[in-house]
Amino acid sequence: MLAYFGPQGTFTEQAARGFASPQEELVPFDTVPAALAAARSGATRWACVPLENSVEGAVPATMDALAEGEPLVAVAEAVLPVRFSVLTRPGHGRVRTVASHPHALAQVRHWLAEHLPSAEVVSTASTAAAARAVLNGDFDAAVSAPVAVRHYPLEVLAADVADVRDAKTRFLAVRPPGALPEPTGHDRTSVVCTAPDRVGVLADLLAELALRGINLTRIESRPTKGRLGEYRFYIDLDGHVSEPRVGDALAALHRHCPETRFLGSYPKAEPGGPVAGNEEFVAAAEWLSDVRRGRGA
Numbered sequence: 001m002l003a004y005f006g007p008q009g010t011f012t013e014q015a016a017r018g019f020a021s022p023q024e025e026l027v028p029f030d031t032v033p034a035a036l037a038a039a040r041s042g043a044t045r046w047a048c049v050p051l052e053n054s055v056e057g058a059v060p061a062t063m064d065a066l067a068e069g070e071p072l073v074a075v076a077e078a079v080l081p082v083r084f085s086v087l088t089r090p091g092h093g094r095v096r097t098v099a100s101h102p103h104a105l106a107q108v109r110h111w112l113a114e115h116l117p118s119a120e121v122v123s124t125a126s127t128a129a130a131a132r133a134v135l136n137g138d139f140d141a142a143v144s145a146p147v148a149v150r151h152y153p154l155e156v157l158a159a160d161v162a163d164v165r166d167a168k169t170r171f172l173a174v175r176p177p178g179a180l181p182e183p184t185g186h187d188r189t190s191v192v193c194t195a196p197d198r199v200g201v202l203a204d205l206l207a208e209l210a211l212r213g214i215n216l217t218r219i220e221s222r223p224t225k226g227r228l229g230e231y232r233f234y235i236d237l238d239g240h241v242s243e244p245r246v247g248d249a250l251a252a253l254h255r256h257c258p259e260t261r262f263l264g265s266y267p268k269a270e271p272g273g274p275v276a277g278n279e280e281f282v283a284a285a286e287w288l289s290d291v292r293r294g295r296g297a
């Protein structure tokens, strides 16, 4: 069973279908923490959640829930193009209220200003929750994933709606720690480091990656919520933890930030970017091992 951020008809459900085998059951949860809790408790084998959008940035609920509680490790990622349908009840009158997930609303701000300028804009827990609420008569229109009309008998007022044409959202499939996915040569590794309050700690973390030739693909900070001024750094980098250079770098990050959590090494959904050669790191590790065993110099 695969838990996902639902209800039925979210973009996350689409991503989940890509992860699951055809016979696997998909189980919707109304919030990201609830979907992750199902995977943590073993109620489902894994969970699919949204992580970041190319227009609106990180999904804070996912970032916080991955950094706290029992550890979960990503085993796969998916990147989906994001364009919306605006859905209404058949035979609707004037659209006075329009609802959706805050990330979706942020991606159609200009469209709404142009086409529904007097409608009140309301946030809901997800794009599909908005569609469900429109069906129940709570709001007049929902900004939803195009697949939502398969689940809710609504009318498409406008299709292919997006202020930014090539917007994309990245999703993760996570499960409790276990055997890691095999390296593919096009992998990403994610960690979250809680930074101790000292001069230069962030520079130290970045230097550990740079001096090993590791490509940083994302860094974001979120407050720990414990104390004002205390942050976690979420770091995505190219490579797999089984590679000597990446393993070395993660150990170094852990030395700087003892509160470092491994969030997974998994194949990249869109391979690209510089490919690091590992040969010299493998050769150096073998040489060192020989020296230590008295078999080389």
Ligand SMILES: O=C(O)C(=O)C[C@]1(C(=O)O)C=C[C@@H](O)C=C1
Pocket: 005, 009, 010, 011, 012, 013, 050, 052, 053, 059, 082, 101, 103, 104, 125, 126, 127, 128, 145, 169
């Ligand atoms: O509400 C949904 O349909 C989701 O899957 C969540 C989500 C998000 O959190 O960014 C996913 C993709 C879109 O960017 C809008 C909403």
